[in-house]
Structures are given as structure tokens and as C-alpha cells.
Amino acid sequence: MSDSARFIGEEEKIDISSIAPIRNYSSRFLTFLSILCVVVLLASLSWVLWDVAKEGVNKLNWYNLTQIRYPAPGLEDGGFGHAIVGSLMVLSTAAVISFPFGILAAVYLSEFGRGTRLAYLVKFSCNVLTGVPAILCGLFAYAVVVRGSGFSAFSGGIATGVLMLPIVIRSTEEALLLVSPDMRLASVGLGSTRFQTTMRIVLPTAAPAIVTGLIVALARAAGEAAPLLFTSFNNNFWSTDLFGPVATLPVMTYFFAIIPFRPQQQLAWAGALVLLAMVLVASTISRFVVHKTKK
Amino acid sequence: MTSAARDFESSQDINIEKKMDSSRILDVGFVRLTLVLSIFAGILLILVILQTTEAALPAIQQFGLEFLVTSRWNPVENIFGVLPQIYGTLMTSLVALVFAVPLGIGTAIFLTEDFAPKWITVPIGFAIELIVAIPSVVLGLWGIFVLIPAVRPIFRAINESMKWFPLFGGPAPRGPSLLIVSLVLSIMICPIIASITRSTFESLPRNLRDGALALGATRWETILTVMIPAGLSGIVSSIMLAMGRALGETMVAAMISGNANRINISLMQPGSTITGLIASQFGEAGRLQVSALMYAGVVLMILTLVVNVLAEIVIRRFQNLEQ
Numbered sequence: 024m025s026d027s028a029r030f031i032g033e034e035e036k037i038d039i040s041s042i043a044p045i046r047n048y049s050s051r052f053l054t055f056l057s058i059l060c061v062v063v064l065l066a067s068l069s070w071v072l073w074d075v076a077k078e079g080v081n082k083l084n085w086y087n088l089t090q091i092r093y094p095a096p097g098l099e100d101g102g103f104g105h106a107i108v109g110s111l112m113v114l115s116t117a118a119v120i121s122f123p124f125g126i127l128a129a130v131y132l133s134e135f136g137r138g139t140r141l142a143y144l145v146k147f148s149c150n151v152l153t154g155v156p157a158i159l160c161g162l163f164a165y166a167v168v169v170r171g172s173g174f175s176a177f178s179g180g181i182a183t184g185v186l187m188l189p190i191v192i193r194s195t196e197e198a199l200l201l202v203s204p205d206m207r208l209a210s211v212g213l214g215s216t217r218f219q220t221t222m223r224i225v226l227p228t229a230a231p232a233i234v235t236g237l238i239v240a241l242a243r244a245a246g247e248a249a250p251l252l253f254t255s256f257n258n259n260f261w262s263t264d265l266f267g268p269v270a271t272l273p274v275m276t277y278f279f280a281i282i283p284f285r286p287q288q289q290l291a292w293a294g295a296l297v298l299l300a301m302v303l304v305a306s307t308i309s310r311f312v313v314h315k316t317k318k
Numbered sequence: 319m320t321s322a323a324r325d326f327e328s329s330q331d332i333n334i335e336k337k338m339d340s341s342r343i344l345d346v347g348f349v350r351l352t353l354v355l356s357i358f359a360g361i362l363l364i365l366v367i368l369q370t371t372e373a374a375l376p377a378i379q380q381f382g383l384e385f386l387v388t389s390r391w392n393p394v395e396n397i398f399g400v401l402p403q404i405y406g407t408l409m410t411s412l413v414a415l416v417f418a419v420p421l422g423i424g425t426a427i428f429l430t431e432d433f434a435p436k437w438i439t440v441p442i443g444f445a446i447e448l449i450v451a452i453p454s455v456v457l458g459l460w461g462i463f464v465l466i467p468a469v470r471p472i473f474r475a476i477n478e479s480m481k482w483f484p485l486f487g488g489p490a491p492r493g494p495s496l497l498i499v500s501l502v503l504s505i506m507i508c509p510i511i512a513s514i515t516r517s518t519f520e521s522l523p524r525n526l527r528d529g530a531l532a533l534g535a536t537r538w539e540t541i542l543t544v545m546i547p548a549g550l551s552g553i554v555s556s557i558m559l560a561m562g563r564a565l566g567e568t569m570v571a572a573m574i575s576g577n578a579n580r581i582n583i584s585l586m587q588p589g590s591t592i593t594g595l596i597a598s599q600f601g602e603a604g605r606l607q608v609s610a611l612m613y614a615g616v617v618l619m620i621l622t623l624v625v626n627v628l629a630e631i632v633i634r635r636f637q638n639l640e641q
Contacts, residue, residue: 050536050538057424058433059424060423060428061442064425064446065445065446067505068448071456071460074464075459078463124359127356128352128355128359131356136353136356147630147634148362151626154562154566154629155363155366155622155623156567156622157568158568158593158615162611166612188362192356216344216345217345218341221348247453248569249568249593273569277569280459291459292459298453299452299456302452306451
């Protein structure tokens with residue numbers, strides 16, 4: 024008895040002394056690797072941000088923001104006011120299409136159809152649509168609109184709207200799920216119809232989160248060049264024609280980045296800075312709003 | 319009861335009924351409207367697929383499946399094939415995953431497994447989510463003017479010393495190449511893997527971890543033998559979603575792949591992806607060429623749909639298991 028007890032004790036002792044250092048060192052090594060992963064990611068993020076800020080800020084002034092690139096390539100002049108106007112036109116079209124559509128569809132998914140097979144299928148299809156490459160939204164809008172009526176800001180808006188719709192639906196649905204079921208029950212208990220409950224209770228309560236979702240969707244879509252390349256195309260002049268081609272910030276950044284003229288490349292950096300700033304501000308705001316509603 | 323009172327009552331009745339009628343119509347109409355819109359949102363995916371395929375029909379009829387194995391893209395003779403682009407698309411995505419999977423999982427582990435206090439992990443998590451928000455055209459621009467010059471000497475050194483290895487072979491690398499695309503793609507998709515893996519780890523029952531720790535496992539033994547196997551389906555689906563994103567990424571590929579219309583096995587040489595091909599050729603394409611580009615888009619759509627549907631099914635199965 025005492026023999027075997029001693030034996031077990033000895034064995035344990037040997038075990039610990041031989042394995043503990045290995046476990047310890049491998050643990051430390053893996054921890055180091057894990058921290059290294061984070062450092063690599065953060066470093067690449069700051070590298071990108073730093074370069075865009077440094078290069079973009081040179082050319083970012085009121086003149087460039089309001090003028091157009093009228094002078095010929097290679098000249099030290101011009102700006103991207105026309106691209107900002109074009110982006111605004113495309114994005115407003117996309118918003119007009121996808122916001123009401125997406126919010127109402129999300130209302131069905133969260134309020135009336137929750138748990139049904141139909142809602143399941145719609146959500147499945149929306150999730151898959153989110154994963155569809157942005158460039159295919161452009162091809163879709165090309166096939167539907169551009170083939171008939173030519174390049175236009177409107178077709179760019181359709182492409183961007185298709186891109187945004189599943190995102191709007193998903194973020195709105197998530198916002199609606201945050202509204203406590205008690206409020207719906209109380210409203211129905213007081214005799215409201217489903218329409219009144221949705222319009223007066225559920226949507227207003229979820230409004231901050233919904234609006235944040237919309238802003239983020241819009242900011243993300245604003246940076247997408249792929250769906251606009253062959254829908255709104257490009258234009259070197261002021262244009263406020265909804266049914267004609269317009270320049271947009273991301274497409275302008277793309278075209279200026281791949282031509283070998285320094286002034287245009289600088290404008291591309293400035294355009295990139297505007298895009299980046301927009302997206303970062305939207306993401307930061309949404310972060311704080313979502314944080315607040317969750318509390 | 320006097321007749322006046324009866325009149326009054328019946329008029330009240332009618333009023334209420336009328337009011338109920340109109341509000342009922344409004345109510346039912348509203349519910350139906352939302353139903354119709356959500357059905358339309360559901361079939362939008364099918365609509366996108368059908369329209370693109372319809373526009374690609376002339377090219378599909380003309381080239382058939384040979385389109386997938388032909389490596390010539392000649393608008394003058396109207397001979398089109400996307401083999402180099404399929405190679406480039408798959409290669410860039412897979413190599414990007416090789417970088418992004420360990421990085422993403424490592425980051426997710428750091429953020430969930432109590433290595434650092436909350437006031438460090440929360441801002442880091444937010445910063446990493448910001449990477450997803452960077453417009454791809456900005457990353458492409460950065461790739462052209464910053465990353466390509468920065469890695470050129472490194473690529474040359476690797477090319478010099480490992481010429482025998484087909485993926486690194488060929489003449490001395492100049493600039494645009496498939497490997498650069500993969501590098502930028504891996505930065506883009508890493509946060510997707512990190513954030514989904516992270517929420518998978520957070521959703522695992524606390525008991526699993528506590529049990530392993532109580533049995534004497536170290537923190538890393540717990541992670542490697544308990545947490546990762548338990549969260550495997552979440553990790554797998556995050557990888558597939560990231561791959562879907564990488565397959566369809568357009569601007570980065572169009573700007574820094576070099577858009578070369580031939581197969582270069584070597585990753586150090588210029589190549590092309592389906593998305594880059596569409597983006598760079600669509601502007602000046604003729605009728606049949608547009609159709610051929612649409613066909614290329616259909617090929618890309620099939621690739622991403624397969625990946626995304628698989629990811630979605632894995633996620634749903636996982637969620638069902640949880641419940």
C-alpha cells in the first residue's frame with residue numbers, strides 16, 4: 024500500500040518535471056504567435072491609413088473638392104467636384120430604391136413572418152446575395168438597364184441599390200429584434216392593429232439602430248467602384264443628368280490610379296482619403312450608437 | 319327605447335364598423351405589402367442570376383464549355399477563353415487564405431481567450447473590423463504605389479533563390495503579380511475570419527473551457543484540443559465566406575494583378591482574375607465580347623454561389639446544433 028502510493032507519487036514527480044517546461048514554453052510560444060497575428064493586422068491597417076492620409080492630404084483642399092478635372096491629363100490643375108456630385112446622385116438613387124424596400128421587407132421578416140418557412144428562405148437568399156460579388160450587381164444592372172438606355176447615373180444607382188438591399192434588410196432586421204416583445208404586446212393589448220404597432224411603436228423605437236445601419240450600408244456602398252464601372256461609367260465634366268454617365272469618387276480614383284500622370288495620381292489619393300474618411304466616420308458612429316442601444 | 323336613441327346607436331355602430339373596416343384594410347394591406355417586398359427580395363438573387371445568364375447566352379452558345387479551358391482572349395478574332403482567369407482567381411484566393419486563416423484564427427484567439435484586459439481587446443477588435451470597411455479601390459491604390467515598391471526587393475530575392483520552384487519562378491519580378499493580389503486580399507479577408515471565429519468561440523458554452531481547465535489542461539491545450547474542435551464548423555464557414563469575398567474582389571485584382579491574358583504558373587508574374595478581366599475590358603468591348611464577359615461573370619457567380627451556399631448551410635447547421 025505504502026509502496027504503491029510512493030510509486031505513484033514518484034511517477035507524478037517525474038511527469039511534472041519532464042513535461043511542465045515543454046508545456047510552459049509551447050504555451051508561451053503560441054501566445055507570442057497569437058499576439059504576433061494581432062500586431063501584423065494592426066500594422067497593415069495603420070500602414071494603409073498612414074499612406075492614404077499622408078498622400079491624400081496634399082491635394083485635399085476646397086479648390087479640388089469643388090473644381091473639375093477639366094484641363095488635359097498631365098497639367099497641374101483640376102479637382103473632383105464633379106465626381107462628388109456624381110457619387111451623390113448614384114447614392115441617392117440607390118438609397119431611394121433600397122431603403123424603403125429593405126425596411127419593409129425586414130419588417131415582414133421580423134414582425135409578421137418570423138419563424139415561417141418563407142422568412143427562412145428569404146433570409147437564406149439574402150445572405151447568399153450578400154456574398155455575391157459587387158461586380159455581378161454591375162453586370163446585372165448592365166443587362167437590365169444599360170443595354171436599353173446606355174450608361175447612366177440611374178443604372179449605377181440600381182447596381183448599388185441591389186448591392187445594398189440585403190445589407191439594409193439584415194441590419195434593419197437585427198435592429199427590430201432589439202425591440203422588446205413586451206412593447207409589441209402592450210401595443211396590441213391596447214387595441215392597435217399590426218400596422219399601428221409597427222409604425223408607432225416598433226419602428227420609432229428601433230429608429231436609431233435602423234438609421235445607423237442605413238448609414239453604414241450607404242458608406243460601404245459609396246466606396247464600391249466595381250458595380251459602377253459599366254453602369255454610371257465615367258465623365259470628365261460636370262453632369263447632373265440622372266440618365267447620362269457621371270463620374271463617381273471610387274471610379275475616378277480607379278481611373279486616375281492607373282494612368283501615369285502625377286497630378287492625377289495625387290487626385291486619386293485625395294479621392295481615396297475622402298472615401299476612407301467617410302467610411303471610417305460612419306463605422307465609428309455606428310459603433311457608438313449600437314453600443315448605446317445594447318446597453 | 320325611442321327611435322332617436324335607436325338611430326343614434328345604429329349610426330354609432332356603422333361608424334365603428336366603417337372605421338374598423340378602413341383600419342383593417344390598411345392593416346392587411348400593409349402586411350401584404352411587406353410580404354410582397356420580402357418575397358421580391360428573396361427572388362432578387364434568382365433575378366440577378368437569370369439576367370446575367372441571359373446576357374451571356376450568345377457567348378455560351380458560341381463557345382460552350384470550351385470557354386473554360388481555352389486560354390486565348392482575342393477580341394479581334396472573337397476567340398474567348400478564361401482558363402488563365404480561372405487559374406488566377408482560384409490561386410489568388412487560395413494563397414490569400416494561406417495567409418489569412420492562421421492570422422485570422424490567431425487574432426480571434428487573442429481577442430477571446432483572456433490574454434489581455436477588456437480595455438485592450440475592445441479597441442483592437444474595433445480596429446480590425448475597420449479593415450473590412452476600407453474601400454477596395456483604396457487598397458488597390460495603396461497596392462500600386464506603396465506595397466508593390468516595398469515588396470519588390472523581397473520578391474526578387476525569393477525569385478533568385480527559389481527559381482526551381484514553379485510558383486516562384488520566371489524572370490525577375492517587376493511589379494504587378496498574383497502574389498501581390500493575394501497579399502492585399504489576405505489583409506481584406508482576415509477580419510472576416512477573425513470576427514466570425516471570435517463570435518463562434520464566444521458562443522461556445524463556458525462549461526467546455528472550464529471542464530478542460532479543471533482537468534489540468536493549460537490554456538493552449540484547452541484552445542487546441544477543446545475550443546477549436548468544438549467551434550470547427552464556425553471556423554470553416556468563416557473561411558468559406560472569406561473565400562467567397564476573395565473570389566469576387568474586383569478592384570484590387572484589376573489594379574495590381576497586371577491583367578495578363580496568359581497563364582503564368584508562377585505567382586511572381588503578372589496574371590489575371592475573372593473580376594479583373596471584366597473590369598478592365600468592359601469599357602471598350604464589342605457585342606460578342608460583352609457577352610463573353612457576361613459568361614465570365616456567370617462562371618464567377620457559380621464559383622461564389624457554391625462557396626457561399628456551403629458556408630450558409632454549415633452556419634445554419636451549427637446554429638441548429640446550438641439550439
